[in-house]
Amino acid sequence: MSRVIVDVMLKPEIHDPQGDAVLSASRRLGFGTITSVRQGKIFELEIDGPADDAALAAARELAAELLANPVIEEFTLRSAE
Numbered sequence: 001m002s003r004v005i006v007d008v009m010l011k012p013e014i015h016d017p018q019g020d021a022v023l024s025a026s027r028r029l030g031f032g033t034i035t036s037v038r039q040g041k042i043f044e045l046e047i048d049g050p051a052d053d054a055a056l057a058a059a060r061e062l063a064a065e066l067l068a069n070p071v072i073e074e075f076t077l078r079s080a081e
Contacts, residue, residue: 002051003080004059008068009040043067044080051079 010016019037026034045062047055059077068075 002047004045004051005078005080006043006063006067006075008073008075010072011074014072
């Protein structure tokens with residue numbers, strides 16, 4: 001078994017209202033040094049077998065087709081072995 005982590009974030013040019021809300025709340029709570037917050041998603045994929053090139057290619061295809069909206073989001077993959 002191995003794990004692949006898919007990090008999905010809004011593209012930089014897309015407005016992030018949830019990140020803005022967290023930033024505002026953090027300032028109210030006294031965390032004034034925080035200057036920006038971007039909200040995202042993390043998916044942990046457990047793979048039966050090694051996280052080899054074929055497994056990463058399949059995970060990349062899954063992320064592109066299901067986990068991320070390519071119009072407003074981008075994603076990265078990383079192995080967590």
